[in-house]
Amino acid sequence: MALLSVEDIDTFYGESHILHDVSLEVERGEIAVLVGRNGVGKTTTLRSILGHTPPERGTITYDGSDITGAEPSDVAQRGIGWVPEERRILPSLTVEENLQLSLRGGNESIETAYELFPRLEERSQNQGRNLSGGEQQMLAIARGVLGEFDLLLIDEPTEGLAPMIVEQVVDALTEIFTETTVLLVEQNLNVVRELGDRFYVMDKGQIVAETAELDPDSELVREYLGVSVSESSA
Numbered sequence: 175m176a177l178l179s180v181e182d183i184d185t186f187y188g189e190s191h192i193l194h195d196v197s198l199e200v201e202r203g204e205i206a207v208l209v210g211r212n213g214v215g216k217t218t219t220l221r222s223i224l225g226h227t228p229p230e231r232g233t234i235t236y237d238g239s240d241i242t243g244a245e246p247s248d249v250a251q252r253g254i255g256w257v258p259e260e261r262r263i264l265p266s267l268t269v270e271e272n273l274q275l276s277l278r279g280g281n282e283s284i285e286t287a288y289e290l291f292p293r294l295e296e297r298s299q300n301q302g303r304n305l306s307g308g309e310q311q312m313l314a315i316a317r318g319v320l321g322e323f324d325l326l327l328i329d330e331p332t333e334g335l336a337p338m339i340v341e342q343v344v345d346a347l348t349e350i351f352t353e354t355t356v357l358l359v360e361q362n363l364n365v366v367r368e369l370g371d372r373f374y375v376m377d378k379g380q381i382v383a384e385t386a387e388l389d390p391d392s393e394l395v396r397e398y399l400g401v402s403v404s405e406s407s408a
């Protein structure tokens with residue numbers, strides 16, 4: 175049985191019908207990747223699973239239990255962690271304090287975070303608000319790891335980062351992915367091609383394809399992930 179199973183969910187923001195019959199599965203130990211252009215519903219899919227925007231129809235099953243509509247705190251308690259796109263680190267606390275808050279009394283220690291991201295150790299006494307975008311992303315990912323979740327939902331970890339920082343983040347993700355089950359949202363195909371075991375392609379609130387390989391020259395990528403007219407003219 176899959177660790178996470180999303181079946182035919184429909185999710186709304188008020189009157190806006192965003193997700194239509196979305197189904198996906200994440201097997202234990204696998205890296206599943208959700209790809210698609212801006213605004214197609216990738217983050218909404220993660221928010222539906224996490225209980226932040228519960229679906230109005232359909233079922234979400236985690237580790238054999240129905241978690242559809244569960245409170246976000248309950249979802250986290252069950253073992254699903256979140257590294258949100260907007261990072262959500264605590265700006266007035268230091269790096270070390272941010273990390274300490276993420277420990278859930280398991281085997282992990284702050285050293286794990288520093289091994290993954292040596293830069294965080296150098297910045298350990300700096301407040302979250304004084305970190306660069308790349309350092310904030312490292313901290314957000316490290317917080318997810320220290321939570322020792324069985325499933326991590328990671329939203330656009332390389333967005334807006336300089337190429338050198340992307341490389342450091344990808345190196346750390348590669349290491350993290352050997353030990354954790356992940357549902358990853360990521361737009362950078364060069365990054366996810368190597369990392370993902372299974373890819374779900376989204377368009378207009380629907381899953382339009384599921385594939386084990388994401389060939390950048392394929393029709394699938396051109397149609398659903400290529401540069402759109404609005405982006406190319408921007």
Ligand SMILES: Nc1ncnc2c1ncn2[C@@H]1O[C@H](COP(=O)(O)OP(=O)(O)OP(=O)(O)O)[C@@H](O)[C@H]1O
Nearest residue numbers: 187188190192210211212213214215216217218219
């Ligand atoms: N809080 C909200 N209230 C109303 N509509 C929203 C809200 N958040 C997102 N939407 C809309 O829902 C749709 C899907 O957004 P979502 O953030 O899930 O897309 P995405 O694929 O993750 O894109 P991005 O890469 O831009 O984050 C978009 O049309 C967006 O404008």
